Amino acid sequence: MRDGPFTHGGICQRGMERRLDMNDKRRLLVVDDEHAIAELLSRHLEREGYRVSLAFDGDEALETLENATFDVVLTDIRMPGRDGIALLEASKQLDSTLPVIVLTSINDVDTAVHAMRLGADDYILKPFTLDALSVAVERALERRELILSNRRHREELELAVEEKTRKLRLALSEVQGTFNATVEAMVSSIEARDCETQHHCRRAREYTLMLAHRLGLRGRDLRDAGWGSLLHDVGKIGVADSILLKQGPLDDDEWGDMRKHPIIGYRLLSPIRFLHGASQIVLHHHERWDGTGYPYGKQGEEIPFGARIFMVADAVETITSVRPYKNALPFEAAEEEVVRCAGSHFDPAVVDAFRQIPRSNWISIREKYFADLDQTRTQDESAIVV
Numbered sequence: 001m002r003d004g005p006f007t008h009g010g011i012c013q014r015g016m017e018r019r020l021d022m023n024d025k026r027r028l029l030v031v032d033d034e035h036a037i038a039e040l041l042s043r044h045l046e047r048e049g050y051r052v053s054l055a056f057d058g059d060e061a062l063e064t065l066e067n068a069t070f071d072v073v074l075t076d077i078r079m080p081g082r083d084g085i086a087l088l089e090a091s092k093q094l095d096s097t098l099p100v101i102v103l104t105s106i107n108d109v110d111t112a113v114h115a116m117r118l119g120a121d122d123y124i125l126k127p128f129t130l131d132a133l134s135v136a137v138e139r140a141l142e143r144r145e146l147i148l149s150n151r152r153h154r155e156e157l158e159l160a161v162e163e164k165t166r167k168l169r170l171a172l173s174e175v176q177g178t179f180n181a182t183v184e185a186m187v188s189s190i191e192a193r194d195c196e197t198q199h200h201c202r203r204a205r206e207y208t209l210m211l212a213h214r215l216g217l218r219g220r221d222l223r224d225a226g227w228g229s230l231l232h233d234v235g236k237i238g239v240a241d242s243i244l245l246k247q248g249p250l251d252d253d254e255w256g257d258m259r260k261h262p263i264i265g266y267r268l269l270s271p272i273r274f275l276h277g278a279s280q281i282v283l284h285h286h287e288r289w290d291g292t293g294y295p296y297g298k299q300g301e302e303i304p305f306g307a308r309i310f311m312v313a314d315a316v317e318t319i320t321s322v323r324p325y326k327n328a329l330p331f332e333a334a335e336e337e338v339v340r341c342a343g344s345h346f347d348p349a350v351v352d353a354f355r356q357i358p359r360s361n362w363i364s365i366r367e368k369y370f371a372d373l374d375q376t377r378t379q380d381e382s383a384i385v386v
């Protein structure tokens with residue numbers, strides 16, 4: 001005999017009303033193959049204010065659970081077909097927060113303990129009073145409410161964090177966009193003063209990035225190399241047009257002024273925290289490996305690595321582009337010059353990396369910018385030798 005007698009304990013009227021208030025929307029599923037017992041439990045729980053559904057075996061119970069939402073399941077253990085243990089496992093897979101209370105006879109305590117290990121929230125030994133049943137159901141509901149409210153709280157927090165992160169990213173990308181546009185405008189203003197070198201800075205940046213990447217620069221170092229190469233001549237803002245655009249050779253005084261542009265550029269950029277690394281490249285972009293450059297005559301590894309990389313990229317760009325004083329030369333000429341100057345103008349390690357990059361990579365960057373220029377190409381420019 002699996003089921004013992006049930007007694008209706010004396011629940012006081014006020015307690016009953018309170019439960020009716022609290023539980024009027026809670027849905028319970030009672031599962032027992034003994035119809036009479038299932039119906040007795042159901043009647044009692046309905047009096048307590050719950051909405052109760054019945055199932056008379058494990059399969060029917062599972063189907064019911066799959067089609068509706070419940071707050072507590074009360075199940076007998078021994079049933080034909082899918083028993084209470086199998087139902088417990090299946091229902092926890094459907095909803096891990098759904099409390100399952102197992103009803104079991106006094107001589108089956110081991111099974112009840114096994115059920116608890118599998119995630120049952122409580123067990124009630126038969127025979128039990130209906131009061132005990134009510135208390136177990138209330139306790140299960142309270143526990144579930146706590147779990148659900150914790151989960152809601154966590155989800156709200158996650159949503160709030162997600163929203164804040166999204167707004168922060170948006171704000172950051174707006175700042176970044178404004179910053180990029182400002183820098184691009186600075187570069188355009190440099191290039192506009194000297195239309196013969198249009199796109200020089202942008203091509204030099206791409207060459208520098210390709211070379212820097214080959215040499216293992218990543219993250220912030222790579223970013224600094226990009227900005228530094230793009231802005232390398234920003235200091236020319238402080239050089240008079242009469243010098244900058246002069247068609248003939250510069251005299252000593254004019255050269256003196258021209259050679260100030262790395263320092264002017266450095267002073268412009270170094271106070272901007274985001275451009276501090278780049279400003280080092282700007283400051284040293286005319287130094288030479290053998291110490292014969294300017295403004296400080298630094299040599300070898302005293303010169304920041306980014307600047308040493310840029311020097312090679314800048315030379316390739318200058319040699320293969322047209323200038324007021326020369327035609328553009330083919331890439332082979334640039335290659336020859338860079339290799340010839342390894343160890344004098346250029347860091348030999350950077351020259352090695354330069355030689356490892358296929359020629360077609362350099363040429364495709366160059367062609368990309370000449371495609372841009374096609375729309376504004378002048379008669380003179382058509383004489384460029386590629």
Ligand SMILES: [Fe+2]
Binds near residue numbers: 232
């Ligand atoms: Fe320069």
Ligand SMILES: [Fe+2]
Binds near residue numbers: 200204232233314
């Ligand atoms: Fe340059």
